[in-house]
Amino acid sequence: MSVRVKICGLTQVDDALAAARLGADAIGLVFYAPSPRAVTVAQARAIVAALPPMVTTVGLFVDAAATEVQQVLGQVPLDVLQFHGDESADYCARFGRPWWKALRVRPGLDLSAAAAHYAAAQALLLDAYVPGVPGGTGERFDWSLIPPALPLPVILAGGLTPDNVRTAIDSAAPWGVDVSGGVEAIDDQGRKRPGIKSAAAMAALIEHVRNLRS
Ligand SMILES: O=C(O)c1ccccc1NCC(=O)[C@H](O)[C@H](O)COP(=O)(O)O
Numbered sequence: 001m002s003v004r005v006k007i008c009g010l011t012q013v014d015d016a017l018a019a020a021r022l023g024a025d026a027i028g029l030v031f032y033a034p035s036p037r038a039v040t041v042a043q044a045r046a047i048v049a050a051l052p053p054m055v056t057t058v059g060l061f062v063d064a065a066a067t068e069v070q071q072v073l074g075q076v077p078l079d080v081l082q083f084h085g086d087e088s089a090d091y092c093a094r095f096g097r098p099w100w101k102a103l104r105v106r107p108g109l110d111l112s113a114a115a116a117h118y119a120a121a122q123a124l125l126l127d128a129y130v131p132g133v134p135g136g137t138g139e140r141f142d143w144s145l146i147p148p149a150l151p152l153p154v155i156l157a158g159g160l161t162p163d164n165v166r167t168a169i170d171s172a173a174p175w176g177v178d179v180s181g182g183v184e185a186i187d188d189q190g191r192k193r194p195g196i197k198s199a200a201a202m203a204a205l206i207e208h209v210r211n212l213r214s
Contacts, residue, residue, distance in 0.1 A: 003169055003209050004176030006058065006155065007183060007202060009037035009136055011195035016047045018199045019055075023206045026056035028082065028178065030136070031064065031072055036194035037136060037180065044076045058082050058100070062134045069095055082125060084134045089118050098122040100155065104129035105141045115150045124150065125178055128158035136194075138181035140164070143172040162204035169212060179205055 007019040008028030016027050029044045030037045039047070048057050059078040061069055063085030072078070073095060083092050084102040092099045101118040103109065106129035115124060126146060128139035140159035153175035160168055161182035169177065183201040184192045 005206055005209050006178040008178050009180035009195060011037060011039050011043060013047050013050045015197040017050055019202055020052050022203050026058055028058045028060055030060045032062045041075050048076055056080060060084055093120050100125045102127050105145050112147055115152050121152055123153040123155050125155040125157055136180050146172050162201055162208055165205055165208050
């Protein structure tokens, strides 16, 4: 099994280069102004321009106006769009890019029905449900809520860390994992620094996943 790794919520060129060198398959850039990990178009352009080949660039949006997404796409060469709000399947498909639909998982959500609804997605990104917070919560969800045979590849997100990623993969058998807060740097007071990554944490997480690869 070869589980892919996406490091999300990058804001710094150096962190993106470190993620790529450490073996990340994809990086995520948050185009959602209220997020503490939001990037400007200028930051995003600098990050994408600095990346080596074969690292997928993913742009995240939350119920953005289509014109906003198009403006970003006109300036930043993103490979994939990731939609974290209540976007319809038609909306997600209108940009001519592969897209992933993020779903915030909680009891009662019919993931099989959601997969059918978003059948044109390249993947479903399954994240934790926290009321009022569209993503980047650092919270896990109950992985046993994922049905065993969804028709779309699953990217597992939500509260993943170097310490729990192997258990998560064993439990959910995802196509890939998406990690943000679990690899963030910590300041002198022991607080996370949103948008700033720890190279050591990224290395540990990727190493744990790579050790599962054969
Ligand atoms: O990261 C954010 O601040 C964010 C804000 C709004 C929508 C999505 C956001 N992040 C999306 C991601 O793909 C995160 O990697 C995912 O939610 C997991 O985050 P974490 O639990 O911190 O690993």
